[in-house]
Amino acid sequence: MPASALLDRIREKIMCLMAERREIGVNMMTPLTPEHEEKIVALQDESLDWEVLVASPTVFEVFSERSHMVDLEQQTCTCQRWRVYDFPCAHAISTIRKIKREAIDFISPYFTSDYFRKTYLHCIQPIPNYNRPVDIDEENTINPPIVKKQTGRLPGKRIISKHEKKVKRKVHCSNCKEAGHNRAGCRNPPKYTPPRSKLKKFISAKVTLL
Template identity: 35%
Template sequence: MDLSKFFLSDEWGSYLSHAGQKFESIADFRDKLRKFAVQSGFHYVLSRNDSIYVNAVCVNRDVDHCGWEVLGPVASINQCFYITQFNNVHTCRAFGDTVLQAFDLIFPGNPHLYCYHHLRYNLSRKYKNKGGEIVVADVLQKFFKVAYASTEKSFYFHLKNLRDEGGAAIIDEFIREIPLEHWCRAFFKGCRYGIMANGIAESFNNWIVAERSLPPFAMLDQTRMKEMKMMSERSVESKSWTTKLTPKMEKRLKEQLDRSRVFRVIASHENVYEVRNDKYSYSVDLSTRTCSCVKWQINCFPCAHALVAIQSARLDVYDFIDPYFTAEYYRMCYSFPIAPLSNVDASCSSTEDFILPPVTKRPAGRPKSKRIASAGEKKLILCGRCNKMGHHNKKSCTEPLNILL
């Protein structure tokens, strides 16, 4: 009988997971940090390490400006260690090559996608003590246009603006660290379905924000029941749909069809068309499901140019839409219900069988229910005084104003 190999170190990779994580002591954190690094395959250095605070960064921080970092203090009230900031994304070449090799081994033939939000955070770190928040905000806005560029020409246009705003030396060094095909829409070798970030874990944590405050067993049980209810409700709801696509995608299809009305179609040869309006022209190939705007390939959903070409050929538009957007596939996702649990046969001889929580003194203040956002995730607001985007408002604005007398 073949048994899969199991190592005690297999679980070390889960020892560090998120900001707000609690450890019994600072020594417990140091021990788990060491094992986490061993299992994850990287080295770190301690930029601060004393009896009340630990700050660990990737060993390649100074060489490759890697953004991996974890830090936190010891709470004086219970002597437990808490992670206050955790960026678990390596941008150094040594670690990046190892991760990509592992990804290619586990998922052969599938392109690897970097998270836009983590890259955005790593870029903002390169301007630490090098510019104000207004400069960083402008750089990140231009980086958004670079990452979301649909064509190679558009990419280089926005890249030039980014280099002018953020400094060619910093931007060029940052771009060299991350292959274009892993983060820019124009070069990604696969279908992204319009997704640029992998924040599903954060969305799930926000969904169970109330359950997370419960003791472990109650948290798991309440989360199970919440998921079971969601699976059931979505399964029942989807059975009432009468459309080919899900309601959300049917709405998108209608919007794209409305946009396609302004275009004219000229046939070139079999399945190839030129789609024009008063300003631009696009090449659409129905046999390869491609459009020169590249949005059909990126989203796996026909763009307005493709839809007008499909209608001109008197073909069914639904035949050119990825099956994952259909109501049938949605129903398949929720066709595996979570089975209910029964404890009617469970017995308990005495109250001594219960494990009670430890006696601890509750810290002052209201418990936090939301995760701590990283520096790169802060939302920009429009200042009513200087009319610039940033992290300040009219009351705290210190920008000089040009007043015409």
Template identity: 30%
Template structure:
């Protein structure tokens, strides 16, 4: 290309851009040269290493992502390894065990995309962990093998079934529709992806690992940078994500500022500009941050509607006891008559009248891309009307019908005279 009368090639532009980035951010060799010093500095700040994310910065980026009590993303730890293999997963999980005192994984749940090295490492180090598979990954692979929206719908029903009976009903439907799809789900170990087999007491019914995908989108630009720059951007992002700045303004009035937003909180009136506190009565994350900043009791700002005193008031009254009809007292009042029945036009309705917004028709699923399976020979590509195994039987039936018609025509003339002898 030509700029200011000077011929400049694309390769020269790329080399110039690379040279400028090396001047600003440093080369990869320089980053790994100071990596040990950066690591020792970080060890004094945080001791957590953790779970799983794939990166492009000269290796693989593992990341631990959890959920807080509000169901939001909570970043725990991250680490860079050379390649995603079993030995690196073991090293990663051993650090996680030491930092979080996970022992053998009893009482914890882990969800992943079931990498082979990860599965083996978890079996060795976390024999009692509730290891779940991401239902979204399984559904995507299922739709590659069996096209059609019906498979997505049935699999979602199966993954969210909370009892074994409900799961068996949906799996039977899938098997009737496509035995190959049913066999694929059986091979994926149905005790690792439906809610029916999730261990109780974990307070998490998630069936897919969507948090990791949203985290991938956030760090797309950071993954393209050298290792120290990438790790520093991740550290600063985690700090901004977890930190709120509290600015007092008068008595019990505060402004809470995050990375990109700000909210007004009034503790005396129990209001927040996000309106969640006014709607639910027990507060939002913004007022909790201010209460923690003031070192006060969070429960003192919860509405009385959620107190045990209010709960007991609701059940303070009881229904009066009553004897059977044989012990009822006799009265001198004239017995009342039932109301006069009104007969309306047409047949009486027994079903509930549906609203205009309710779906009254049946939902038709498109069969575009669906493979037709014969119900006679179980082969793909034709149905029972064009099945080659059915055609000989159909021809024999047609011949038998023709013979019966011919016999009826010969014998059914209605004549009672004997045939003449020639």
């Protein structure tokens, strides 16, 4: 599948998902989302028989299997579940019930139905494809001709196209090293360079004498 088609399919799925959850949010009638409303009820049932001792207006000691300290002002419990999940634990729920307060007063607004509706308030706009080219079946696709490899040696130079300009190389003189002429048309006096073989013999003979 091409990358563009894959991205379009992902967009369609997210667009439908957001529309479904937007409809779910409209039908929510509780302060918290249904999932967290059920969680509050389960925590209340779990902590129903626990003993709660008051240390201060906001600090309590809760006796479950082990005793834990709950600070409602700091929203912490020594079991660390409140800090990890950002949602009151069973010990916190028991202290909230002790002071006859509502649990929603100590719950992050991100768990409320209002925030759920705000999350899916905006929709992903459709992207119509009426102005895109129609996909062609592979059977109707015109493929390039099959080119057979020619016998013989391949050309060494690249074939220059019709509108391509030829690159002209400047001539350099081997005598004076200047551009624009060669050694035959050079006006400078010729420079003598001894043959390479004689130069080697001369250098080797000089070294042996030393």
